[in-house]
Amino acid sequence: MTENQHHINKCKELIEEKVGWGSSAGWQSQDFDNLSELIYKQTNVVLSTSTLKRIWGKVQYNSNPNLSTLDALAKFSGFSNWRTLTSSIPIADQNNKEELKRRPPAKIAYGCLILLILTGFLIGINRFQGKSTNELSYRKISFSSKPVTTGVPNTVIFEYDASHSNADSVFIQQNWDSKRRIKVDKNRHEHASTYYRPGYYRAKLVLNDSIVKEHDIFIESEDWMGFITKEPIPMYLPKEMIDHGDWQGLKQQDIPQSTNNYNSEIPEFVLTQVSRGWNIDSKNFTLSLAIQNTYQQLNAPCQQSGITLLGTDGIIMIPLSKPGCVGELQLWIGEQLLDGTSNNLSAFGVDFSSPVAVKCVSKSGKIKIELNDKLAYQGLFPTGIGKIVGVRVFFQGSGLIKSFDIRDTAVLPH
The missing domain is CATH 2.60.120.200 (Jelly Rolls)
Incomplete structure (x- = not known):
């Protein structure tokens, strides 16, 4: 276990204790939705449900969380930032001793090392050839919208094309709030949403967890x-x-x-x-x-x-x-x-x-x-x-x- 992963695990433990929802092994998608909202209310930072699921190991993902994500988790768990958390929770010496006891004989260790090197080399070639399934790729993405009338209520027709992508999920986000994302069919091209309040909205097309297109929507009022x-x-x-x-x-x-x-x-x-x-x-x-x-x-x-x-x-x-x-x-x-x-x-x-x-x-x-x-x-x-x-x-x-x-x-x- 890396030192960074050790601190991530400790941070997750602190968060699980704080929310009091029991072991995360039994958490459902709604629990991660609720956690995302709690983190936003306390830190003013949006961590998507998908991001939280990756950190808790509910979704397979090889990359490490970025520092801004770790800072938000640390703040929510009671620390000023990630650096403060890592300096406040040292890795115990006893853990290192136990790790030494569990180390395999030298020949096995060398064999494992060679196997890891070969595995890493093959993964590198695979990524170089563009075969990685974790990396989002797309082309010919389009996204536009048009209100059907003036005033409110008002239905907005979104036209989109995300079919030329490897995204598993496609969302239309109606404004700044990432929790207001609606999942749409990747192979279709139209979606309608009704707006009941005048306002300015920044609509976004989201592939997996990445915003790839956005534009303005005005729902205007003639007067007060x-x-x-x-x-x-x-x-x-x-x-x-x-x-x-x-x-x-x-x-x-x-x-x-x-x-x-x-x-x-x-x-x-x-x-x-x-x-x-x-x-x-x-x-x-x-x-x-x-x-x-x-x-x-x-x-x-x-x-x-x-x-x-x-x-x-x-x-x-x-x-x-x-x-x-x-x-x-x-x-x-x-x-x-x-x-x-x-x-x-x-x-x-x-x-x-x-x-x-x-x-x-x-x-x-x-x-x-x-x-x-x-x-x-x-x-x-x-x-x-x-x-x-x-x-x-x-x-x-x-x-x-x-x-x-x-x-x-x-x-x-x-």
Whole structure:
């Protein structure tokens, strides 16, 4: 056993102890799906189910995991990175002594060595001749899509051709989330998916575990639209229910009675607008609006709300709640996640008795957020989130926005 494999095995043992699902010998595919989700929630790193199955020996694969994969596993098991894990778990001397006892006589050892060399030589020739089944190969790959209508709901027809490949599995991934992969028939060429929410999506064609093609999908809204979140299909609200002239939103008395029940889950109301025509530079923009959560029911004391800017390369999510609930908030700035359980987000605790003025400014590689003219957050923002193409505003219960404005400040005169 190599030193690296020894530490991989120890890391797997720690993870199995942590999740408490019993011996991994009895794990099913769903267990690896769940583990992938847990690792993502804790480390913000996506390790696919296929990758985890290889590491746990459920799928035959000869290559070693890369360092980024090992770092994610180490973080999930309680260490800061892979190097810290390997230095904290040394290989015991007793293990080495036992290994010496088990060593065969010299002649047998030399014979085994020669056999290994010959085997390695034959494997090398086989790979050189392109006969390795582990290495993905493909040609003439195509992938495109087209929505059948405008607005939502909207069915998108994907056209693909992966028949000229040695892939065992072909997937269409509808957006950034690798868990939203749908397996499709390798020998067919069309697949339809229905989108129920306006948004920007980056669709991907995945062969085995490799992304080989991707393109943009825009599900646009003509103007502000509102819905109450339900799975799998949201409850769309008529325009006259949310458009009140100088403000957009939903009155508490207009929430359908079936969802306005103390014993039911808190309804989530969403206002959204998506248009490729926005095309705003996320490195140079100014957002301003007033937002108010107006839901006064006893089952929603936190009045959680939030503003999410949708970019072609990520999101910015500004959370708001009553001051006593800020520990439950999450602030997203591109790839950076600040969780209220381990970061002080008290500045995002607000009084919703009147509209809260929100301002977000990105400029010169930095970003800042102000609430009622007071600085709530500032930090570096060197890469941005691509082009901003839409916004979603959500409320626990009911709420409103007014004076919404977003503009590309890079084109404004000095």
